[in-house]
Amino acid sequence: MKQWIKNMQQRWYVWVLLALGLAFFLYSNRQPEENTSFPVQLTEATERQETKEEKQAPSLVVVDVKGAVVRPGVYELAENARVRDAIALASGFTNEADQTKVNLAAKVHDEMMIYVPVKGENAPAPDHTSDGKEQIDINHATIEDIQKIQGIGPTKAAAIIAYREEHGPFRKIEDLLNVSGIGEKSLEKMKGQIIIR
Template sequence: MKWIKTYERWIYIGAMVIGAIIWTMQQQDETTTLPLEEQIEQNEQPIAKQEEQASIVVDVKGAVKRTGVYEVAPTSRVHDVIQLAGGLTEEADETKVNFAMKVHDEMVIYVPKKGEEISTETATTDHASSSDGKININTATIEQLQTLQGIGPTKASAIIAYREEHGPFQKAEDLLHVNGIGQKSFEKIKEQIVVR
């Protein structure tokens, strides 16, 4: 009889252990469900932000088959946009277009005709120099940046490198994030630059 009672006791203990294990597993399932749902919600938010920035708008003018405004991916190059515009016309001067340049929002791509007097910078982008003589830091070449007071080859290269890594400047003050450009340097050039 003793061994029966001992056997029953072991069965009871075993059942308690199994019950405790099952209960623990259920609790773990319940605690992991909520964070998973929160994680899905958090993942959806960046996707929505990416969708908002999924395209940019550029204006194509000059010697292309279909001039107009085009919506393209932020990673597009001038070549891609010109293809969307039907390609170049026979009278286009392709030697004055930088097909490899990255496009940015509100950019104007102007393709000149053969024999048309126009600078290379104007042909490929939305005029690095504005009508009031200010330099557009989003499209200026390294040479144009060096025309700014106190900006030499090193700082000009840093500006272009920052622009390529982080995208177009949103405001002139963003230049302060560029390595080598402090408040004093910025004060010297802030009246000479523009952001478009």
């Protein structure tokens, strides 16, 4: 009888050990399956990020580069590009170019014309209105030149320069209404003296 009980206990231990071994085997085989889904989740997250970056791609502007550059022509650039980028697309300056007359740090804008004069050449003659007053290009004019516009003193001229530096070049004359101190009536008086390039 004692022998029979001893045999039953040994068999019971064997079954317990087998059950534990089987449980461990099944659990360890399940772990890799769970891990295989992780790279898939990463791939989906990466694809979402790439799609988001594509949507945030900057829009393009078109500029016309003329004068003393190697390859004058019309070029497309990112909206946040600078004049130096447009000159680079035109293969750079020629040996005769007067680089001191070009603001390479200026932001480009759509339909902008960038003219590079040769050394000794005056900048293109300014347009004139019928009453003979000089027209001022407010995107490139100095604070002194801006004060030549009727109704613009030192304070408003400084405000125009500050706005231009913060927001980039003016795209249309009406953008001046965003400058502190310039209203519709004063803009109407100065319109004939302003050009946008």
